[in-house]
Amino acid sequence: MKRDKCDECGGKLSKKNVDYSLFGISLGSFPAEVCQKCGETCFEESVSKQITSRAKEKGLWGLSARTKVGKVGDALDVRLNKKIVEFLGVKKGTEVLVTPVSRHKIEITI
Numbered sequence: 785m786k787r788d789k790c791d792e793c794g795g796k797l798s799k800k801n802v803d804y805s806l807f808g809i810s811l812g813s814f815p816a817e818v819c820q821k822c823g824e825t826c827f828e829e830s831v832s833k834q835i836t837s838r839a840k841e842k843g844l845w846g847l848s849a850r851t852k853v854g855k856v857g858d859a860l861d862v863r864l865n866k867k868i869v870e871f872l873g874v875k876k877g878t879e880v881l882v883t884p885v886s887r888h889k890i891e892i893t894i
């Protein structure tokens with residue numbers, strides 16, 4: 785599918801290479817259509833597939849996971865799965881900083 789206008793704002797699209805990062809790790813530079821007005825970036829399907837396979841190579845695919853809040857004594861805990869643990873390099877006893885970003889989001893800084 786060929787587009788020459790932005791879906792979001794109707795601005796003009798131009799082709800350029802865009803750096804793509806996932807979880808703060810660069811996956812490289814990929815050709816994209818970028819809106820000159822709002823900056824909306826769109827990758828062609830074949831490029832999206834390339835990005836996905838690059839992410840898989842680097843072990844960055846599917847790191848987001850659903851988990852359930854558990855209970856330990858009076859406190860509650862959130863389990864991190866093996867993939868995330870390996871990616872972050874945390875282990876039992878690692879001290880982290882837990883900060884509520886909003887009522888729906890927490891940030892854990894290692």
Ligand SMILES: [Zn+2]
Nearest residue numbers: 790793819822
């Ligand atoms: Zn736009």
